[in-house]
Amino acid sequence: MLLAPMILLAIFSYGPMYGLLIAFKDFSPGLGILESPWNNFEHFKRLFDDFLFIRALRNTIIISLLKILISFPAPIIFALLLNEVRHMKFKKVTQSISYLPHFMSWVILSAMIVEVFSPERGIVNYFITMFGGDPVHFLASKSAFIPILIGTDIWKEIGYAAIIYLATMSSIDTGLYEAAEMDGANRFHKMIHITIPSIMPMIIILFILRLGSVLNAGFDQILNLYNPLVYEVADIIDTYVYRAGLEQFQFDYATAVGLFKNVVGIILILGANAIIRRKSEHGIW
């Protein structure tokens, strides 16, 4: 039974790992992976002299940290607010709406985002011109691009990310709330002293995991939204690998960049997992 999955795993997971050898070689497709000559880590030496790589590394960390700072707490707040809604039908409908964008690809969502921020037809510029301003080309603006990334990231994921918190909240023993009411607690007291502490372990676990994937700044989102005018602030490691490898065909160098990211990434993720394991007695895997 395991044979078919293991063969596919060997070919399509371990095969590309073998392909990583080209990061250490002067790869020429004609010679193939084995025959291409070793090049004494030239690609990795080049890495830290490459202005574009440094820029991509910097942008990756900035975008990722901003997302952690802003997109991470958003679903927690949303879940807390939704948890206070007592009209069940309203709660259900708004929650269903909130995770609709999660099920769309960034290609689809980007096609919508481009229209919302369009200088000619977009609603944002409609309001700007209504108040006498000039239309702004948001997606081509270095200062507006990152806020758009963060805002649209929240739009896509807030509802889905809130599900886990809402589920944790609904499993809180109602006796706790009743006891608190006896003691004269109002709903804000209950939120701060019962609800938030109950979801705290979940918040901490998800937060550490999120920190572990800090090098993933959102490849799908950025590749579909960015353009050369905003590369300065928007080009991340993954989009750089894509352009260097598949548009400029520097297969070996792009592989080296990707390998660098993967190695640092796995250290961070294993580190995050180790912290959680220590904190909560059971890890994620």
Next chain:
Amino acid sequence: MNSRKFSLFDFFNITFITLFSIVVLYPFWQTLVLSFSDAEQASNLGLNLWPEQWVTSAYEFIFSYGDIGVAYLNTIFRTVVGTALIVTLTVLAAYPLSRKDLPYRNTITILFLIAMFFSGGMIPDYLLVKNLGLLDSRFALIIPTAVNVFYIIIMRNYFMTIDKGIEESAVMDGANHLTILMKIIVPLSKPVIVTIALWAAVFHWNEWFHAMIYIQDDSKVVLQTIVRDMLVDVNPSQEAQVSGAGMGDTQLLLSNVRAATVMVSIGPIVLVYPFAQKYFIRGIMIGSLKG
């Protein structure tokens, strides 16, 4: 809960959540309106939440000139075949891994886990598919992603919660592993199988990157790549550029055509959404942190 009065907080909370929901839905609605507009209506769209006239030219255009029909069939093909393959392989791998009597169980599990944490990455993946001669093949979209370790681990964990007593009595009756799997394990694991099937189906329906880098042949494009092409072919400074002659007397913008393509592409997801969402919700609970 005892009856409490509707406070100021409730008022603001409900208002805020309502506004939030409108913001979430607005881009979808704008796309719908654009898709049913022509160039003239689109260019003074502003706050219009309702087209003055619902015109179907953009839809007529994509169905008569584009590859949309072909793309639809290709997307359905990869979704149906790809999902079936993922689910089958997930079940086949999860069952042995869930059994304590599997020889070298830990080693094999670690081999799977390594593949979840570490990968060759974009370029080695691409070169492998190229060297296997799978470029421009529909199988390039299905085979490399067929084994999903994350799904396997989730399903394995679920299988491990199933009571061993039933299995043992089946073994007494002379059942082999395949019979146990198909007759006992699979029927008892329907919720997790449905959830993984839905995840896989959404993945295949939405997947665009492999379709973009592996497929050049127009007869094998999927819906996502068609939308993607309409997204990048536009120079951001000339968004208003007219996409072509349009249909009959009506002029269309690229925006109208793109909006219609988007609506057509997300149609199935939106239609299935109300029925499938409880499985997704269950899925996130099963998938999250079940150590």
